[in-house]
Amino acid sequence: MSTKIRIGIIGCGAIAERLHAPEYANSPDADLVAFCDVVKSKAESIASKFAPGAHVFTDYMQLLKNADVQGVSVCLPNYLHGPVSINSLKAGCNVLVEKPMATSMAESRRMLEAARKAGKLLAVNQSQRLFPAHAKAREVMASGIMGKVLHVSAMFGHAGPEYWSPSGKWFFDKKKARFGAMADLGVHKADLVRYLTCKEVGSISAFFERLEKKSASVEDNFVAALKFTDGTVGTLAASWTVKGAEANYTILYCTNGTLSICAFPGRPLVAHLIHPECEINFDVPPPPENDDNGWGLDIGGRFCRAIKGEEEPYCSGEEGMKSLEVILAAEKAALSGRTVRIKH
Numbered sequence: 001m002s003t004k005i006r007i008g009i010i011g012c013g014a015i016a017e018r019l020h021a022p023e024y025a026n027s028p029d030a031d032l033v034a035f036c037d038v039v040k041s042k043a044e045s046i047a048s049k050f051a052p053g054a055h056v057f058t059d060y061m062q063l064l065k066n067a068d069v070q071g072v073s074v075c076l077p078n079y080l081h082g083p084v085s086i087n088s089l090k091a092g093c094n095v096l097v098e099k100p101m102a103t104s105m106a107e108s109r110r111m112l113e114a115a116r117k118a119g120k121l122l123a124v125n126q127s128q129r130l131f132p133a134h135a136k137a138r139e140v141m142a143s144g145i146m147g148k149v150l151h152v153s154a155m156f157g158h159a160g161p162e163y164w165s166p167s168g169k170w171f172f173d174k175k176k177a178r179f180g181a182m183a184d185l186g187v188h189k190a191d192l193v194r195y196l197t198c199k200e201v202g203s204i205s206a207f208f209e210r211l212e213k214k215s216a217s218v219e220d221n222f223v224a225a226l227k228f229t230d231g232t233v234g235t236l237a238a239s240w241t242v243k244g245a246e247a248n249y250t251i252l253y254c255t256n257g258t259l260s261i262c263a264f265p266g267r268p269l270v271a272h273l274i275h276p277e278c279e280i281n282f283d284v285p286p287p288p289e290n291d292d293n294g295w296g297l298d299i300g301g302r303f304c305r306a307i308k309g310e311e312e313p314y315c316s317g318e319e320g321m322k323s324l325e326v327i328l329a330a331e332k333a334a335l336s337g338r339t340v341r342i343k344h
């Protein structure tokens with residue numbers, strides 16, 4: 001008989017409502033028992049929608065003390081990821097923290113150390129790893145049909161966080177967000193290219209700019225040139241000023257052909273091979289929609305089963321930290337105008 005893990009959600013904004021809460025509510029492995037938000041009505045509203053009767057708190061320390069939870073999702077503004085994750089781990093709770101996992105390498109190391117000391121799980125919601133086209137692309141790459149990756153191109157762009165979370169003014173405030181588009185969207189692709197190629201970035205040059213969000217104290221556009229440790233090259237881009245249609249693609253140019261992921265409308269995963277010359281359209285669902293039914297990724301079930309030791313987390317704290325490191329190196333490169341090396 002499967003045991004349900006008692007779960008709390010800290011931060012009841014857009015990602016909690018659209019992804020975490022519905023996916024826990026849909027999972028036989030999770031028992032969603034507590035919600036916390038400084039704005040009580042937000043916690044109440046999401047509780048009534050996904051887990052009527054759950055406890056509601058406005059202070060996360062009270063949730064940790066009184067709700068008897070075994071795991072929490074940390075769905076807060078970026079500057080709170082580190083401190084709230086560390087206090088949750090110290091309280092003996094397993095943590096699934098949103099991306100970017102922290103605002104500095106030192107903070108992410110303290111989070112890993114807190115998890116180690118507590119003997120609890122720290123996982124990072126690099127959710128793009130689970131998109132069906134991405135999961136299938138990883139299988140295709142592992143099968144060897146594409147050969148070796150030579151060049152990578154990845155971009156994530158939309159019109160800005162004001163369209164995703166209208167109340168989330170913190171996204172534009174450097175003190176609370178720490179980064180703009182570069183980490184909000186760029187960290188997804190930094191993680192994804194590491195995940196798909198199984199390669200690490202060795203050096204990086206980058207630019208960022210604030211082109212339209214003039215009242216923000218963070219960048220709204222970012223581009224980086226990457227050289228992986230084996231010499232593979234690539235580009236990583238993120239933008240909050242993409243209009244009309246979202247950009248959310250990754251292309252792997254390989255010795256045997258090209259693997260295009262979410263690059264062509266209606267065709268989420270396409271391989272163009274040269275020997276024999278052919279086009280393969282893989283049968284995978286499109287990327288998730290932003291509604292309140294979850295994204296069909298089973299992030300809640302996966303976290304609970306990882307807590308029970310039944311499977312590995314889809315993105316460990318160590319992996320989240322490596323992807324954050326790419327973004328921090330890019331920031332250093334952009335600020336200094338120099339190429340920055342990442343030591344491995």
Ligand SMILES: NC(=O)c1ccc[n+]([C@@H]2O[C@H](COP(=O)([O-])OP(=O)(O)OC[C@H]3O[C@@H](n4cnc5c(N)ncnc54)[C@H](O)[C@@H]3O)[C@@H](O)[C@H]2O)c1
Pocket residue numbers: 010011012013014015016036037038039042058060075076077078080098099100125126127164165167168169184
């Ligand atoms: N994995 C993904 O695809 C994805 C997508 C969007 C956002 N995110 C990440 O999720 C996090 C949250 O983003 P969001 O869009 O939900 O933001 P949001 O502004 O919609 O929600 C944040 C919530 O935290 C609450 N809050 C702030 N301080 C608090 C505190 N001290 N205690 C309790 N509650 C507090 C706010 O009231 C708000 O309801 C961010 O780190 C973001 O990068 C991840």
